[in-house]
Amino acid sequence: METNGEKIDVNNVSFHPVLKDIENIFWFFILSNKALSHPVIQNILKQERDDSILAMLKKYNEWVELQVSINNDVYTSKLNMLDGMIFLGRAMTILTYELLTFSDYKDYIAKLEEFKFLKLIRNGAAHNNKIDLKYRYGKQKGQWRIGENETIKWRDKEISRKLHDTIIFNDFIYFGYIFLLAKDLSDKLFAEDSVKK
Helix, strand or coil: CCCCEEECCHHHCCCHHHHHHHHHHHHHHHHHHHHCCCCCCHHHHHHHCCCCHHHHHHHHHHHHHEEEEEECCEEEEEEECCCHHHHHHHHHHHHHHHHHCCCCHHHCCCCCHHHHHHHHHHHHHHHEEEEEEHHHHCEEEEEECCCCCCCECCCCCCEEEECCCCCCCCCCCCCCHHHHHHHHHHHHHHHHHHHHC
16 A cells, blocks of 8 residues: 555554554545445445435435446446545544643653644644644734744655645645654654663
8 A cells, every 4th residue: 555655564554552543544544435436335235225324325425426437347436535535634633633642652742843743733634724833812822833944844744934824635735644644653652662661
């Protein structure tokens, strides 16, 4: 599997217990969309004659604008996953931040550049999907969250003041980046565990 041009060896990916839900959400999203876009799965669900399942399937098909064509027993599915990827990116970002913030690792993780990057992305993910580098409330309202020449970096991504009001998902990054960011943070948690032994 590949995300953001990086090959992911699914068999060798196992997130730290603190972030295991993020890994599972990612797999679930990929697999469920793959399964639901297959005509055989669609037919199985339709044969159950469960009105609530049929209604959900109809809503899903409309949401992703599912189009299936079959030519010589080969099916091709076309679906629009943009809204789903934006939703998942935002949800994974917020959940990753919350899981780390309320974990036993919060003091350790707060110092890491990856976490600072996540915090800024999380802020925007929770507020209109835009990078918001100014405080909105309280005594600091209107002041910048980062210094004039400060840059928060993670891999090939950089956040500086010039990105203020930039759309996060799917302009600056997409949900695959959050999976990789969570993986990097997970690796840091495993490293911290080995130091504490």
